[in-house]
Amino acid sequence: MKPTIKLIAAAELPPSITETGVLQLANDTDPRGVELAGIRRIELNFPKFSDGRAYSQAFLLRRRLGFRGELRATGDVLVDQVVQMQRAGFDSAVLRVDQDLGVAQRQFAHFADFYQGDAQIPEPRFARTA
DSSP states (O other): OOOOSEEEEGGGSOSOOOOTTEEEEOTTSOGGGSOOTTOOEEEEEESSTTOOHHHHHHHIIIIISOOOSEEEEEESOOGGGHHHHHHHTOSEEEEOTTSOHHHHHHGGGGOOOOSSOOSSOOSOGGGOOO
16 A cells, blocks of 8 residues: 555654634534634644544544545654554654654554555455455
8 A cells, every 4th residue: 555645754844833714623622513614724633542523523524524634633642653653644744753754654654554444545455446
């Protein structure tokens, strides 16, 4: 599997600046009640690596709400989560400060394809022609 998600080392991010068109959603916010007009990036937070509610938010934003802007994972993001983040619809992920960018990139070499559909490729493997 070729990575399409942009991986960002926490040290590469500039100090927090309020940006126009960027929405930060807590992981307990229902995206269906959020106004998305004018939003170009949504940052979904993982307060703990074991809290996966942001995966559901990302999938909901992509598949049901049709959000086409950038979805960014922030917070307690570990290298072993990046493949699943991509499958859920994330465009970028800010790795926790102690995580290695190279190790995260190599995660995609371990998984060439998936049987189930996902946010990127909705069709299951058996239904794809190539």
